[in-house]
Amino acid sequence: MNFWLVKQEPEDYSWNTFVKERGAAWTGVRNFQARKNLRGMKKGDLVLFYHSGSGAEVVGIARVAREAYPDPTATEGDWSCVNLLPVKGLNRPVTLGVIKADQALKEIPLIRNSRLSVMPLTPAQLNRVFELGETNL
DNA sequence: GCCAACGTTGGC
DNA sequence: GCCAACGTTGGC
Numbered sequence: 001m002n003f004w005l006v007k008q009e010p011e012d013y014s015w016n017t018f019v020k021e022r023g024a025a026w027t028g029v030r031n032f033q034a035r036k037n038l039r040g041m042k043k044g045d046l047v048l049f050y051h052s053g054s055g056a057e058v059v060g061i062a063r064v065a066r067e068a069y070p071d072p073t074a075t076e077g078d079w080s081c082v083n084l085l086p087v088k089g090l091n092r093p094v095t096l097g098v099i100k101a102d103q104a105l106k107e108i109p110l111i112r113n114s115r116l117s118v119m120p121l122t123p124a125q126l127n128r129v130f131e132l133g134e135t136n137l
Numbered sequence: 138g139c140c141a142a143c144g145t146t147g148g149c
Numbered sequence: 150g151c152c153a154a155c156g157t158t159g160g161c
């Protein structure tokens with residue numbers, strides 16, 4: 001199994017909306033590196049849900065429900081999306097400040113490449129966020 | 138609201 | 150293929 005993190009501005013599409021709607025097609029990604037990561041997702045992979053902008057923090061855990069397929073919102077170009085399902089919210093959201101201060105997370109792409117919207121995580125990074133979020137599956 | 142970092146575009 | 154200009158993202 002692989003692990004990922006996706007970013008979303010809460011004003012645009014929040015974790016609460018995602019939970020209420022019981023999942024979403026993760027459309028609108030228009031960046032080649034992010035697309036490559038989307039296409040690497042396998043059904044069942046765990047995906048951390050991160051709120052960017054106001055209140056930057058990891059808020060929840062999702063799972064890949066459907067692997068990459070053509071993004072129906074793309075009017076031109078070769079873009080992909082996946083379907084994600086909510087698993088559970090973190091008992092304690094993990095803020096960017098905490099992530100930045102954590103030695104075990106200093107290599108996380110969230111910090112190293114702050115503009116990437118879909119990124120891979122190592123098992124150690126995922127476990128550390130679970131630990132900081134006081135959450136288990 | 139500002140600004141740094143990064144990606145994309147287009148002229149050459 | 151290089152690089153300047155521009156647009157966007159996202160942290161603060």
